[in-house]
């Protein structure tokens with residue numbers, strides 16, 4: 001059974017006063033089911049993730065009860081920023097195995113209003129190793145600063161290369177009416193913004209947001225009964241190289257190389273065949289390093305290419321066309337799901353002012369945090 005994405009939707013994003021984690025899950029789910037043309041009782045699989053603001057021991061069970069459904073397969077998955085892609089990979093496997101016909105994958109969190117930005121940043125700092133990192137104040141931005149410094153030393157990455165990423169993505173976000181950060185951003189502003197973790201400045205860092213997103217992954221014949229806008233899941237792959245920053249095998253070469261290679265082999269495609277890319281951008285350096293590890297650019301060449309407009313809507317690799325985690329928003333596992341929702345919209349030709357002309361193939365990638373767990377998807381126009 002070929003798996004397809006038959007429905008995709010996201011909630012509002014940003015500071016959503018009064019929002020709750022479960023309400024955002026339910027809102028995203030209702031919208032994705034409506035998009036798929038599916039009733040809730042036709043869903044036989046539910047996959048969800050986790051919440052920082054309202055932690056639950058078994059989020060999937062809580063969600064099912066809250067939403068009033070009783071799927072035959074249900075689980076909560078946690079793979080950091082790779083979670084959304086991992087949910088799609090697991091749902092596709094359930095469909096291929098004939099276990100489920102319509103799997104709902106949903107992620108949401110209210111971490112901006114639920115924890116406050118400083119509370120969210122403090123909670124994220126807890127992911128560091130309890131013995132070797134947390135006592136020394138290692139934060140997530142600081143860990144990525146180590147990656148940035150090493151890429152500067154080994155590959156000639158410059159502050160301008162990183163700033164060009166945040167400026168390009170802000171330009172994309174300004175074309176998306178729902179994006180959280182839509183003010184104009186210039187190279188000068190990006191390069192002179194306050195330092196967060198040297199060499200990463202404010203606009204090198206992703207946002208903290210409230211929001212949610214959901215997808216329906218169906219068997220192709222099941223989807224054909226309720227929609228003609230499904231998007232094919234052509235390939236997927238995953239790689240886990242380490243857990244904590246201190247154990248990274250390399251500060252410049254990441255597991256996305258293997259996860260993407262698996263996905264490309266399954267799809268029978270190469271990076272040159274991709275029309276639009278939605279790639280995890282927790283920090284500007286995350287994206288730059290991934291672009292080179294995956295093979296979209298040779299080592300040391302992504303930065304100059306980005307300065308030349310490679311990631312623009314009419315560039316060689318239109319990338320993070322909704323604005324990404326840097327400007328669209330980042331709400332835990334939902335942050336990665338926003339990338340997938342955007343890929344679906346691009347392939348359906350529904351991306352409005354930010355549509356990439358003739359987009360037929362999309363590459364999506366999630367990175368678990370400190371570049372550990374990696375999961376890649378390749379989607380295609382059905």
Ligand SMILES: CC(=O)CC(=O)SCCNC(=O)CCNC(=O)[C@H](O)C(C)(C)COP(=O)(O)OP(=O)(O)OC[C@H]1O[C@@H](n2cnc3c(N)ncnc32)[C@H](O)[C@@H]1OP(=O)(O)O
Nearest residue numbers: 080081117118121140141196202203205206207282368369
């Ligand atoms: C583990 C995984 O699962 C994988 C991952 O995704 S890793 C990524 C996880 N997420 C993070 O690490 C979050 C990264 N971001 C941050 O830590 C914070 O945004 C930051 C430290 C960069 C700034 O936080 P701060 O200093 O407390 O900002 P603060 O002084 O409150 O903000 C002032 C203004 O700056 C702006 N601002 C804040 N953060 C911003 C950002 N990242 N980009 C652009 N503007 C930002 C806002 O306009 C804000 O005004 P409002 O409050 O009106 O919105």
